[in-house]
Amino acid sequence: MAIQWPLVLFSLLAGGAGGLLAFTGLSELLGGSRTVRRRASWVALALLVVGGLASVAHLASPLHAISAVTNLLSFSGISIELMLLGANFIVGAAYLGLTREGDGGAATKVFAVLAVVCGIAIGFFCGHGYVIDAQPTWSTETLPLAYLGTALALGAFLYALVAGLAKKPAGAEVARADSSDGAPAATVVASELGGKLWLAVLVCCALDAVGIVAYGLFLGFDAAGAHGALFWGGCVVVGVAGVLACGVAGMTAAATKAPVPLAAVGAACAFVGGIALRMLMWAAATGYLDLFSHTVPSVMLNL
């Protein structure tokens, strides 16, 4: 089937935004910098908007999106994605509103939990809508798992990048602001999620790898390998090996020496891997019994 670019971009960008929000929520719960969280939330909102616009580009006319919004309760795959898109946007915006003038108190914690839940959910459900009987190569729960893993890996590295770029931490909130290495970027990153940021990033990288490999195994090496560059190059080399390598490097001295380049390369690998996985899904779609793909209706021409 033809690759549907708007949907490829939508699912990865919106899922990545969800990952960013989930990390923002974790930082709020486990400890970290408010500045970083707020910047990450802004980036997440921007990604949700860009992703949403990309999905609208898939429709025959952008105005048609309204019809889907007004029929949300159909609980079709698309309406669930739309609901989660809205929920993530509301949670991100509410979090920004609450923390505008310092710590928002208990309500902030509630929104932090919501951010984790909604952020993870959107990554998964953007893939779950494709689990349908009519597409044997999509009809597997490994597909939403791979969607979730790639989205979380992207969100995780983007969060580390935002933290690394926040050279001026919000003072007292940074638990280890006076750490000995003296590199501000590394210090902010190291203090995020109560000092567990790179561990959380590694967990997301592992999920990304498991998801992609599981979907690849479901397709089978013959079917997946038929799209050699996409599968072996984009998914396996960049999406699995590249992402895992960056995730592991985060647990080493590299994370203190060069957190920003590391996070940037990680995000780039996660992005490429996520795009490749989604392209593979479309390219490998066969349909169950694709009757109209027989292009010549006249039997005489077949003789």
Added chain:
Amino acid sequence: MRKGLLINLDRCSGCDSCIVACKLENDLPLGHFYNKVIAVGPTGTFPDVEKYWLPSQCQQCENPACVHVCPTAASYRDPETGMVLIDKEKCIGCQYCIYACPYGVRQFNEDAGVVQKCTLCAQITADGDGVPACVHNCNCGARFFGDYDDPDSDVCRELAKYPDEAIHTLPDPGNAKPLTRYILSPKIASWKELV
């Protein structure tokens, strides 16, 4: 009520009249189809070869995936007649129904920005009289239209002439329950599952 088509492949000559009649009746431009006739075969080794024609269109599923995935309820199953139809006013052209239809019988109309498929000629059949253009114009008398729940309908009367082994549906990937039946007697050709 479950209105649908029955196609007797013992009688179908593969003439394509149904395609032409459909395109004329529904004013379908070049490249657009509501139905196609597919050649199945030839299979076997000479002299034991066989081949049959499979006129294909929406199978009028009783549990239609196209309806379940539609985010705007543009695709719907008429509760009275059981006919699966598209309300083009509501269709936003998202094409999810195309991905979700197990039989690949929906098409996207780029110009109108909506998805289209066989309507069982609702413009002719909605009032309860009349038959779709393909049925009316099938010169071998292979196509029948009617209510599968009414023993007196054209489809049920034709079905009653054949043993179970000659009555087929397209394979079902899950729980789609395609309503359309095909008659193909083993003496003409063996039914192929095609999946």
